[in-house]
Amino acid sequence: MTTVITGTGAVVEEPRPAGEDGPGAAGWFDPAAHLGRRGWKYFGPPTRYLLAAGNTALGRRHDEPPLTGGPAERLGVVTGTQYAIADVHRRMDDTLTTTGVGGIGPAEVPAFSMNTPGSQLAISTGARAFSVTLTNPVTGGLEAVQFAVSALRAGRADRVVVAATDRAPTGEDGREEREEYDAAAALVLRGHPAPGSSRPAGALTGITGGVSRFVPRRADGARDPAALAAAGRRIAALVAGAGDVPLVVSGPAAAAGFGHAVLEAVTASLREAGGSVRDPAGAVREARHCAVSGLLELIALARTEATGVVVSVSGSGHLTAVALGDPTRS
Amino acid sequence: MxxxxxxxxxxxxxxxxxxxxxxxxxxxxxxxxxxxxxxxxxxxxxxxxxxxxxxxxxxxxxxxxxxxxxxxxxxxxxxxxxxxxxxxxxxxxxxxxxxxxxxxxxxxxxxxxxxxxxxxxxxxxxxxxxxxxxxxxxxxxxxxxxxxxxxxxxxxxxxxxxxxxxxxxxxxxxxxxxxxxxxxxxxxxxxxxxxxxxxxxxxxxxxxxxxxxxxxxxxxxxxxxGARPRAALAGHGWSCDAHHPMAPEPSGEQLSRSVARALEGTGEVPGAVVLHRAGVAGNDAVEAEAVGRAVAAVGGTAADVAGYAPKAVMGHTAGAAGVFGCVIATLILLHGVVPPNAHVTTPDPGCPLGIPLGGPAPLTRPSVLVSGTGFGGNNAALAWRAVG
Structure with missing residues (x-):
């Protein structure tokens, strides 16, 4: 069974030139514009972002009642995030070590759990099939896509909201010299009945599969070439020797070298299988939105292409690839 | 598979x-x-x-x-x-x-x-x-x-x-x-x-x-x-309460649904259940009732299933708890006994499950259920069966 993307949504803090960051930069997101005047005050920024992106992807208003009954039990949520608790955790820890336990306010308690943004999205929409949060740095967003595709194929849901949200840590010294920015993104996936049947109105292309690998370092610190080649083959297999495949690889600036190595490994494997990458000399795109980055790249590609592969790599050695494919074709 | x-x-x-x-x-x-x-x-x-x-x-x-x-x-x-x-x-x-x-x-x-x-x-x-x-x-x-x-x-x-x-x-x-x-x-x-x-x-x-x-x-x-299997996974189920960020849905309907899906794979009543049960009365009651209903749905009686709460002697290990549950379920299947529940002066009269006390209890049927719950109403259940 293949899947089809029936909706997307994103809220993104755009990187600013040096010197324009600071506390005022938090004003890029207006919660009331997305979530109405009430109901979000006690939600942390990652939760607010996620609700905004998730509602847009589902095409629902923020004040619509959650699903109930059978439709609720067939809707799932998967969320990628790496920093959902970082800011609030630091604030709560400061409170505990200065004021003591009495200084902890009830409203902020849920925000210390990594799953809270995803759980609030599940509560808001009535998603009762499952709500799972994946927390690997950088790759968590695309891992959520892989998870959702597997869950749909296993019959654990009929629709899944695949999402990612992050609030880049402010650090101890404020938000100067930032390399990471805030964002949330979401897409809605559902199973597509069969090749040949028409695509739902307004739907984008489909997701045909995903793969995650880890490329360990050897004792000399270099990435294991055998593991890298194996990852390239697995990713190339997602598109089965297709030609002119749009390939997008993104990773943090510090992982650019690893990203290039992955790009080359995929290109080589695809060539061996008789296929080709559209731009084999393409650059590795800088991932500046933490675990949301890969999902943003996927949504951008899905809006312009029916097929392609998006790969997200982390400095730790994780990589996740997701393949787009037209669900109406066999 | x-x-x-x-x-x-x-x-x-x-x-x-x-x-x-x-x-x-x-x-x-x-x-x-x-x-x-x-x-x-x-x-x-x-x-x-x-x-x-x-x-x-x-x-x-x-x-x-x-x-x-x-x-x-x-x-x-x-x-x-x-x-x-x-x-x-x-x-x-x-x-x-x-x-x-x-x-x-x-x-x-x-x-x-x-x-x-x-x-x-x-x-x-x-x-x-x-x-x-x-x-x-x-x-x-x-x-x-x-x-x-x-x-x-x-x-x-x-x-x-x-x-x-x-x-x-x-x-x-x-x-x-x-x-x-x-x-x-x-x-x-x-x-x-x-x-x-x-x-x-x-x-x-x-x-x-x-x-x-x-x-x-x-x-x-x-x-x-040539590796020796210790236990086989007979089924597992997931669900989400979609109710509250910290408290379980009082009816336990979704938790029971995940347990029922796990038990579908066994087609039999488990001999024991390694519970998430952590000592929070409201949560404990919801879980025991939900498991009891799922057991009844496969033709069993909750009182005939040995409920075991390892957190009494090892605490709530958070993200490790569910894996500990699976390790313990495997050990129960291998040894054929359920460890006794600890630190019980007056047993909870509201628990519909059996509560082994005082010493190890024989495992009466060769399958063990593991239940996991978490903030946000994130439920998961796994059913393990003996092999060999």
Whole structure:
């Protein structure tokens, strides 16, 4: 069974030139514009972002009642995030070590759990099939896509909201010299009945599969070439020797070298299988939105292409690839 | 496709090793100790503390690399045992998957007292393990709060069932967190004495530290490797309450649905259930009723199923709890007995399940259920069956 993307949504803090960051930069997101005047005050920024992106992807208003009954039990949520608790955790820890336990306010308690943004999205929409949060740095967003595709194929849901949200840590010294920015993104996936049947109105292309690998370092610190080649083959297999495949690889600036190595490994494997990458000399795109980055790249590609592969790599050695494919074709 | 367990690993308040875990569960005596003086809280809360972990060996290729926190070190201890128990070679690990359940990851790195050296990237534990052991397949970190371990095992089985891996090391770990315990204290959720899940006077949870691991693989892979299966996964179910960020849905309808899906795979009434039950009265009641209903739906009687709550003697290990549940379920199947529930003066009269007390009880049927719940109403259940 293949899947089809029936909706997307994103809220993104755009990187600013040096010197324009600071506390005022938090004003890029207006919660009331997305979530109405009430109901979000006690939600942390990652939760607010996620609700905004998730509602847009589902095409629902923020004040619509959650699903109930059978439709609720067939809707799932998967969320990628790496920093959902970082800011609030630091604030709560400061409170505990200065004021003591009495200084902890009830409203902020849920925000210390990594799953809270995803759980609030599940509560808001009535998603009762499952709500799972994946927390690997950088790759968590695309891992959520892989998870959702597997869950749909296993019959654990009929629709899944695949999402990612992050609030880049402010650090101890404020938000100067930032390399990471805030964002949330979401897409809605559902199973597509069969090749040949028409695509739902307004739907984008489909997701045909995903793969995650880890490329360990050897004792000399270099990435294991055998593991890298194996990852390239697995990713190339997602598109089965297709030609002119749009390939997008993104990773943090510090992982650019690893990203290039992955790009080359995929290109080589695809060539061996008789296929080709559209731009084999393409650059590795800088991932500046933490675990949301890969999902943003996927949504951008899905809006312009029916097929392609998006790969997200982390400095730790994780990589996740997701393949787009037209669900109406066999 | 049948998924089997071929390796087990654990480190807990009983020390390192599944043998120490099983012995401690059978003794049913362990009580918590005060959290370390350096915990930074005005009153030292009770804690089922794990021994200070010693990293088994330096990770290859990481001199001066990312720091390893207490949870990462505990996980490395448990995974070392499980990988050795399963007899996995470096070549097999290079294509194996790794699923890690953790609530707060290496949170100690973010709770250091200095204002300038706190490390916000707390959830790198999977990368640390994958690098250390050379595990090159899919490596995912699942943080569904206290059911994270149950989801890590379930997702590991799903990776095998969908052909994305033949072998998956599924593990879970969490260590002391000032913020987690301080928050629980703030709202009166910590029992100041010990964890007493089946006692009518229970007064809350007590946290514990630890990590547990299972090596999952397809039955075919185990056969090819000559590995000995210890238990088979008969089914697993997921659901979400979609009700409240911290409290379970009172009817337990969704939890019962996940248990029912897990039991569909067995087609039989389990002999025992390793409960999530942590000593929080409302949550305990919802879980027991939900399990009881699912048992009734497959033709059983709740009172004939032995309910077991290991948190009484090892505390609530958060993201590790579900994996500990699976390790304990496997040990119950291997030994044919259910350890006695500890710290029970007056048994909870509202619990519909059987409550083994005083000594090990015979396992009357060869399957064991594991139940996991967490903040956000994240439910998961797994049904294990004896093999051989």
């Amino acid at each position: 049948t998924v089997v367990v071929t390796g087990l690993g654990a480190v807990s308040c009983f020390g390192s090793g599944t043998a120490a875990l099983w012995e401690g569960l059978l003794r049913a005596e362990r009580r918590p100790v005060p959290a370390p003086e350096t915990c930074g809280l005005p009153t030292r809360p009770p804690l089922y503390a794990a021994p200070d972990p010693v990293l088994p060996s330096p990770a290859p290729g990481t001199p001066g690399g990312e720091p390893v926190g207490r949870t990462g070190a505990l996980l490395a201890t448990a995974v070392t045992e499980a990988v050795g128990d399963a007899g996995l070679t470096a070549g097999e690990l290079l294509d194996a998957g790794l699923t890690v359940g953790t609530s707060l990851g290496d949170i100690d790195l973010a709770e250091t007292p200095g204002a300038t050296d706190r490390y916000p990237a707390t959830h790198r534990v999977t990368a640390g393990l994958a690098g250390r052991f050379g595990i090159g397949g899919p490596g995912h970190t699942l943080s569904t709060a206290c059911s994270a371990g149950a989801y890590a095992v379930g997702w590991g089985a799903e990776l095998i069932g969908t052909g994305q891996a033949d072998i998956v090391v599924a593990c879970g770990g969490d260590a002391f967190s000032r913020v987690a315990i301080g928050t629980l204290q703030r709202f009166g959720l910590v029992d100041p004495e010990c964890c007493r899940p089946f006692d009518v006077d229970r007064a809350g949870m007590v946290t514990g530290e630890g990590a547990a691991a299972v090596v999952l693989e397809s039955a075919g892979s185990a056969r090819r490797r």
